[in-house]
Amino acid sequence: MEHIAKFAIQEAEKLGAEYTDVRVSQFIKEELEIQNGELEKLLYHEDQGIGIRVLVEGGWGFVSTPKQCEQEVRKCIVQAIGLAKASGSVRQEKLVLSPIDKAVAEYRTPFKRDPFDVPLAEKMELLEIANAALRVQPEVTVAKSMMYMHREEKLFLNSVGSHIYQETTIVGAGIQAVASDGKDVQVRSYPNTFQGNFQQAGYEYIEGLGLVEEAARVAQEAAQLLQADNCPEGVQTLILHGSQLALQIHESCGHAVELDRALGEESGFVGESFLTSDCLGHFQYGSEMVCLTADATTEGGVGTYLYDDEGIPAQRTPLVENGMFVGYLSGRDTAPRIHSESSGAMRAVGWQNVPIVRMTNVHLEPGDFTVNEIISSTESGIYMEGIKSWSIDDIRYNFQFGCEIAWEIKDGKRIRMLKNPFYTSNSPEFWSRCDAIAHDDWQLWGVPNCGKGEPYQTIFVSHGASTARFRQVQIGVN
Amino acid sequence: MKIQEHTIAKAFLQACDFVINTGQGLADHIACFLLGDQHTLTRYANNQVIQNVRKQDHTMMVKVILSGRIGMASCNQLDEKTLYRTVKQAVELAKFAPIHPTVAGFPEQEIIPQVNGCDEATEQVTAAEMAKMVDVIVSNSIANHLRAAGAVQVQVVDQAVANSSGVRVYGRRTKAEVHAVVLGKTGSGYASDTKKSFYDLQAEEVARVAIEKCQLSEGAIELPAGDYPVILEQKATAELLSYWGVLAFNPVTYHQGNGFLSNRMGYRVLSEQLSISEDPLGKEGLPDGFDWDGLPKQKVSLIQDGVATGMVYDDVTGKKYGCKSTGNARYPLSPSYVGISPSHLHMEAGRTSRADMISQMERGILITRFHYVGVLHSKEILLTGMTRGGTFYIENGKIVSPVKNLRFTEKIPSAFNHVVAVGDQSKLHSWTGLMSTVKAPDLMLSTFHFNGAASH
Numbered sequence: 001m002e003h004i005a006k007f008a009i010q011e012a013e014k015l016g017a018e019y020t021d022v023r024v025s026q027f028i029k030e031e032l033e034i035q036n037g038e039l040e041k042l043l044y045h046e047d048q049g050i051g052i053r054v055l056v057e058g059g060w061g062f063v064s065t066p067k068q069c070e071q072e073v074r075k076c077i078v079q080a081i082g083l084a085k086a087s088g089s090v091r092q093e094k095l096v097l098s099p100i101d102k103a104v105a106e107y108r109t110p111f112k113r114d115p116f117d118v119p120l121a122e123k124m125e126l127l128e129i130a131n132a133a134l135r136v137q138p139e140v141t142v143a144k145s146m147m148y149m150h151r152e153e154k155l156f157l158n159s160v161g162s163h164i165y166q167e168t169t170i171v172g173a174g175i176q177a178v179a180s181d182g183k184d185v186q187v188r189s190y191p192n193t194f195q196g197n198f199q200q201a202g203y204e205y206i207e208g209l210g211l212v213e214e215a216a217r218v219a220q221e222a223a224q225l226l227q228a229d230n231c232p233e234g235v236q237t238l239i240l241h242g243s244q245l246a247l248q249i250h251e252s253c254g255h256a257v258e259l260d261r262a263l264g265e266e267s268g269f270v271g272e273s274f275l276t277s278d279c280l281g282h283f284q285y286g287s288e289m290v291c292l293t294a295d296a297t298t299e300g301g302v303g304t305y306l307y308d309d310e311g312i313p314a315q316r317t318p319l320v321e322n323g324m325f326v327g328y329l330s331g332r333d334t335a336p337r338i339h340s341e342s343s344g345a346m347r348a349v350g351w352q353n354v355p356i357v358r359m360t361n362v363h364l365e366p367g368d369f370t371v372n373e374i375i376s377s378t379e380s381g382i383y384m385e386g387i388k389s390w391s392i393d394d395i396r397y398n399f400q401f402g403c404e405i406a407w408e409i410k411d412g413k414r415i416r417m418l419k420n421p422f423y424t425s426n427s428p429e430f431w432s433r434c435d436a437i438a439h440d441d442w443q444l445w446g447v448p449n450c451g452k453g454e455p456y457q458t459i460f461v462s463h464g465a466s467t468a469r470f471r472q473v474q475i476g477v478n
Numbered sequence: 479m480k481i482q483e484h485t486i487a488k489a490f491l492q493a494c495d496f497v498i499n500t501g502q503g504l505a506d507h508i509a510c511f512l513l514g515d516q517h518t519l520t521r522y523a524n525n526q527v528i529q530n531v532r533k534q535d536h537t538m539m540v541k542v543i544l545s546g547r548i549g550m551a552s553c554n555q556l557d558e559k560t561l562y563r564t565v566k567q568a569v570e571l572a573k574f575a576p577i578h579p580t581v582a583g584f585p586e587q588e589i590i591p592q593v594n595g596c597d598e599a600t601e602q603v604t605a606a607e608m609a610k611m612v613d614v615i616v617s618n619s620i621a622n623h624l625r626a627a628g629a630v631q632v633q634v635v636d637q638a639v640a641n642s643s644g645v646r647v648y649g650r651r652t653k654a655e656v657h658a659v660v661l662g663k664t665g666s667g668y669a670s671d672t673k674k675s676f677y678d679l680q681a682e683e684v685a686r687v688a689i690e691k692c693q694l695s696e697g698a699i700e701l702p703a704g705d706y707p708v709i710l711e712q713k714a715t716a717e718l719l720s721y722w723g724v725l726a727f728n729p730v731t732y733h734q735g736n737g738f739l740s741n742r743m744g745y746r747v748l749s750e751q752l753s754i755s756e757d758p759l760g761k762e763g764l765p766d767g768f769d770w771d772g773l774p775k776q777k778v779s780l781i782q783d784g785v786a787t788g789m790v791y792d793d794v795t796g797k798k799y800g801c802k803s804t805g806n807a808r809y810p811l812s813p814s815y816v817g818i819s820p821s822h823l824h825m826e827a828g829r830t831s832r833a834d835m836i837s838q839m840e841r842g843i844l845i846t847r848f849h850y851v852g853v854l855h856s857k858e859i860l861l862t863g864m865t866r867g868g869t870f871y872i873e874n875g876k877i878v879s880p881v882k883n884l885r886f887t888e889k890i891p892s893a894f895n896h897v898v899a900v901g902d903q904s905k906l907h908s909w910t911g912l913m914s915t916v917k918a919p920d921l922m923l924s925t926f927h928f929n930g931a932a933s934h
Contacts, residue, residue, distance in 0.1 A: 033814050034576075035814075037576075038576070038578055038579065038580075039547075039548055039575050039576050039578055040814055041550070041814050042548065042549055042550060042571050042572075042574075042575050043550040043551065043552065043571075043811075044550070044551040044552075044567050044568075044571055045551070045552040045553070045811070046552070046553050046554075046564075047535070047537065047552075047553065047554035048554065048555070049535065049554065059527060059530065060528075060529060060530060061530050061605075062529070062530065062531045062532070062533075063531075063532045063533070064532075064533045064534065064535070065534055065535075066534070066535050066536065066554045066555065079532055079605075080532075082604070082605045082606075083520075083530035083531070083532060083605045084530065085605075086520070086527070086530060086605035086606050086608065086609035087520075087527040087528075087529075087530040087609070088527075089527075089606075089609050089613075090522065090525075090526055090527045090609050090612050090613050090616055091526040091527060092524070092525050092526045093524075093526065119574075120571065120574035121574050124574060124575070124576065128576065141734050141735070141736060142734065142736075146814075178736065180734070180735060180736050182735055184857070185736045185855075185856060185857045195815075263524070264523055264524050264625070264627065264661070265523040265524065265528050265627075266523070266627075267523055267627040267659050267661060267666075268521065268522065268523055268626075268627030268628035268629060268657065268658070268659045269627075269628075269629070269910070271849070271866075274933065352533050352535055353531075353533065354529060354531050356529075388854070389852040389853055389854045389862065390850075390852050391850045391851065391852035391862045391863050391864070391885075392850055392864075393849060393850070393864040393866075393883060393885075393932045393934075394849050394850070394864070394866055394883075395932070395933070395934060397932055397933050397934075398864065398883075398885055398930060398931070398932040398933070400852070400862045400885060400887070400929075400930070402852070402854045402862075420854070420855065422854060422862075424885070424929070424930055426933070454519055454521055454529075454629050454631070454910050455517050455519055455531065455533060455631075455910065456910050477887045477927075477929045
């Protein structure tokens, strides 16, 4: 790793690069899935390669290759310089980068039990037992149990002398029951919809999820949903469980505070942000109890690291303080445009991709309430849980989310199950109506499929979230 | 030069041969799937190039069957040592897998249709040529005091499949795409073009349409939520059709009774003005001769005059449900939630021009495209999403005003049952990084439900 990375830095300098950074990485992953008692997937994958980014004549060029010989790397550097020069040929403003310090560091995910050392038979047994427990419910037509683990060893070197080695291990698991009566289809997942939940940890995290213990409830709820009433429409009090609030944070805050979006750099694809730079420090994003933070240092977060993929230290960045919008996620080439420095949020998926501004771990800070206090103090409302559907406009303003399951709340109690619940609002209006946030069920929700950029990159991010209440929200389609 | 004589073809087939030969002594059956992807992309925003990327990779996946057990392993190095280790890894995994009750061997070789999915000149496109194409759009936007964003991209995909039952195929395909989002003070306009050859892309036309839409979008009014007649431009139709394809033509959900078409095959399910097929061989698209089982792709009638007529299958689902594969095996490293579905959907064009649709509309909305579509109910194909890139109000046969983006929530079978007219031209669309396509015409629908509006 080290030899080829150093060679790339030296060659790029010789060929005229003003700045170069190089990532050499090795990646392994294992995926297991049982569906209806049969093996759906049992896969081991490994890849390795090098990604080289150069700055020449005011433009960026990036080339990646799986071949790590000197001849190939030299060819890639020539290509990268050609790309950079072409970039500089269509440019209206000078590219300015925020400062970077030389860094020498190492980081490894702490864990108790290496997931790649756990016998395969043990992993299969856990998934098979959980799968069988889902199938006890006769209405369940599709029972899935899934497990995932990966490890990336990454060496970052740049032309200012940084040498950063990071070894990240991420694990996750989940179960899902699809129930059908021929007329309707309903789904329940645990711990959450996107193949379960994920953490930067060892196998001990999977063992602690309680997949087998939760399977009967999950299957039963999927079956009960077939008979449940549809969620009624209307403007009501909405209580969101952390499993759904994590996605709400992700879509209406996490993406909205990406500075490249706010500056228009994503307008050709996923869009811009209603949180334009003139809003910083002046825009009331939510109610006073809403505090949102991007924290790349959170223990166990799947968006946790020591240095980002530009070699900037991981940071804890307040995004919304007491309802006021105060911070962006940024990188070296976006931060100077708001007279700031990088927040250390440039991330790339693997060696193959160029770093872009990404979420790290974006949390809604815990509030003062317990879940029981929130429910018992609600006279009338709808409680929703589990991600089912999501859609938000290109400036992260108007959204509509659907959940797997809901319960009607009357006089502080859950009185009946409801199916097909969804709600719609706009981001600042929604967050301004937050009047209670729990602290006792705050946890990390790992999302494995955050998509952004062209070429498209799908990355892991975490959200700390707990149950919270929102007043006067449009439920269902008006 | 014959495609099999290409240097990469030789290297890919050689790697496949090594894997199959190695595995035949270690497993009962073995298959391998090799994907090579070269993707060059010039991205621009605020009238300047912001990112210029060339990425390449090749992934070899090995699948073995050993005493009824399946194991899979993959790598991205094609040297014999790594390939041998990957075969061994798949065999080791298989030893721990549960016995699959219905597992059979891999499919046998069939005759693959000869298609030409590769434009050799496109493989050699330079960074300067791509930047020049960006400059066409940027210069036109600057001249109109607008700002442009988007990307120009070229993708070269190599695919090889081999197995111990005799399949041994290789193919190379190219895709070139340009898209532009042009932004004004409040308005925005979108246009795109997708072709097999970079040199067939119409960047001037993309710039012209996006700029015109942007200028027409300035000063949008807000429309109240409700049901409106709509004209869906080709891109908007293609987006709904792509969801329809994934949700309605998944053979597993169909046979499990969980799909929209379950128990509806042979019945009229859409407007009789609509005919939809899986058309992977069409010369005007991105032709593709075989799937990830190494089996021939073919044209499949899915909806004929509104009647459900067909379903797509890969080898495994075909055998499971007593049907023959239609050549729709997905890439084996796709996430498991990506099911079998059509890869080259084609909705047949009708006879009505867009101008005639507008002139026939008493009151309604013209939609350029949709944004961030989500599935609210998979069996009913209930979708939600926003309009984007140019939404306009029509009154008495004329566009009278731009409209702020609207949120729709609609059952697509219902929408496709309210067809008034079908556009006279189908256009090819593809999504970033994917080689699948949707070819669709404009659609005029008598009603479409909107339940909210954006601020812009």
